[in-house]
Amino acid sequence: MSVSDPDILDQARRAIASIASPDGAILGQSPCITGLSVNGGRISVSLQIAPGEHEAFMPVRDAIEAKLRQLEGVTSVFVVLTADSPAPAQKSTSMPPKLTAAPAKTKPLASVRHVVAVASGKGGVGKSTTTVNLALAFRALGWRVGVLDADIYGPSIPTLLGLTGKPTKGQGRSLLPMQAYGLKAMSMGVLVDPETAMVWRGPMIMSAITQLISDVAWGELDLLLVDMPPGTGDAQLALAQGTDLSGAIIVSTPQDLALVDARRGIAMFNKVNVTTLGIIENMSQFICPDCGSSHAIFGQGGAQAEAMRLGVPFLGALPLSMALRSASDAGRPILARDPDGPLGLLYQSMARTVMGALEHEAGPQVTVRH
Numbered sequence: 001m002s003v004s005d006p007d008i009l010d011q012a013r014r015a016i017a018s019i020a021s022p023d024g025a026i027l028g029q030s031p032c033i034t035g036l037s038v039n040g041g042r043i044s045v046s047l048q049i050a051p052g053e054h055e056a057f058m059p060v061r062d063a064i065e066a067k068l069r070q071l072e073g074v075t076s077v078f079v080v081l082t083a084d085s086p087a088p089a090q091k092s093t094s095m096p097p098k099l100t101a102a103p104a105k106t107k108p109l110a111s112v113r114h115v116v117a118v119a120s121g122k123g124g125v126g127k128s129t130t131t132v133n134l135a136l137a138f139r140a141l142g143w144r145v146g147v148l149d150a151d152i153y154g155p156s157i158p159t160l161l162g163l164t165g166k167p168t169k170g171q172g173r174s175l176l177p178m179q180a181y182g183l184k185a186m187s188m189g190v191l192v193d194p195e196t197a198m199v200w201r202g203p204m205i206m207s208a209i210t211q212l213i214s215d216v217a218w219g220e221l222d223l224l225l226v227d228m229p230p231g232t233g234d235a236q237l238a239l240a241q242g243t244d245l246s247g248a249i250i251v252s253t254p255q256d257l258a259l260v261d262a263r264r265g266i267a268m269f270n271k272v273n274v275t276t277l278g279i280i281e282n283m284s285q286f287i288c289p290d291c292g293s294s295h296a297i298f299g300q301g302g303a304q305a306e307a308m309r310l311g312v313p314f315l316g317a318l319p320l321s322m323a324l325r326s327a328s329d330a331g332r333p334i335l336a337r338d339p340d341g342p343l344g345l346l347y348q349s350m351a352r353t354v355m356g357a358l359e360h361e362a363g364p365q366v367t368v369r370h
């Protein structure tokens with residue numbers, strides 16, 4: 001008989017209560033455990049620590065993981081250490097939040113040449129679909145590529161890449177990335193219950209994601225694409241500020257509203273000195289599958305005009321395509337089947353432009369005008 005989540009939670013509480021924290025107090029009597037939840041056998045634990053205590057708490061984190069993994073019914077354990085004070089909540093209509101003290105950047109992974117964020121000012125513009133197909137385009141051009149799904153609010157990379165099961169443990173405390181269509185992939189969605197993650201504040205998200213970047217045994221990669229949570233609030237800012245990014249790609253639809261959001265995204269990356277490698281206009285026009293006629297349902301060329309205005313490279317426009325949607329939603333990305341088809345070539349041309357910018361170390365300096 002399988003063990004229920006409430007039973008696992010109960011056992012988990014007892015299992016970690018006796019673990020000693022660095023100051024000698026046991027965790028059962030310490031306020032540092034700020035979150036403990038179980039969903040489908042996946043345990044998430046959050047520990048609030050003081051700045052500078054990270055190293056001292058690593059053995060505690062290892063001990064928690066080791067104890068919880070032994071419990072019956074547990075499929076994965078994810079422990080987050082967070083040392084930052086919460087950033088103020090942001091309304092989606094406001095400009096990017098003001099920077100507080102900059103956290104130390106996550107150490108660049110020696111085996112990963114470039115880490116690039118794929119971001120959007122608002123949700124539902126096709127950021128994850130674009131991330132996956134772009135990753136496959138880079139792969140078709142010969143790069144070794146990983147995809148990290150940091151969109152904890154709506155992790156869709158497992159669906160888009162047809163990932164099933166759980167990641168397996170590598171050496172030490174590392175996790176082996178999952179594999180699909182020649183890409184390495186890891187998603188917060190397979191490790192952390194989205195309901196738990198929903199209540200995380202910016203610094204906790206940042207802490208979880210940077211931990212994920214460094215805990216996964218990515219191996220040698222030319223590029224790690226990070227599918228960011230949509231928006232430009234404190235979580236996104238913390239991520240952009242704390243991850244050692246080579247650059248960012250902004251996905252937008254042509255509508256004015258989405259463009260306003262995309263502009264905020266660029267302003268956010270600009271603020272933390274991350275180069276915007278370019279804007280992609282998604283769902284640019286609808287090509288009728290029956291007659292082949294083209295309709296600009298959301299307008300057209302908005303992102304291109306905006307890119308020009310802001311002095312950011314325009315990477316290209318992707319049509320609103322039923323084939324793209326149905327292939328993505330079925331977990332068989334169109335680029336995996338047909339990398340040299342019309343859509344494949346479009347993605348490849350965008351990937352080539354980004355490759356050029358990355359290999360030459362720099363895009364233009366972006367100045368945002370409002």
Ligand SMILES: Nc1ncnc2c1ncn2[C@@H]1O[C@H](COP(=O)(O)OP(=O)(O)OP(=O)(O)O)[C@@H](O)[C@H]1O
Nearest residue numbers: 123124125126127128129154230283319320321325
């Ligand atoms: N060019 C396109 N043509 C047709 N459908 C698309 C296109 N791009 C994305 N979609 C569809 O739009 C929906 C949303 O896409 P996706 O999940 O990639 O967006 P997102 O910006 O990552 O969303 P979220 O912000 O919720 O994470 C999906 O059903 C996807 O298949």
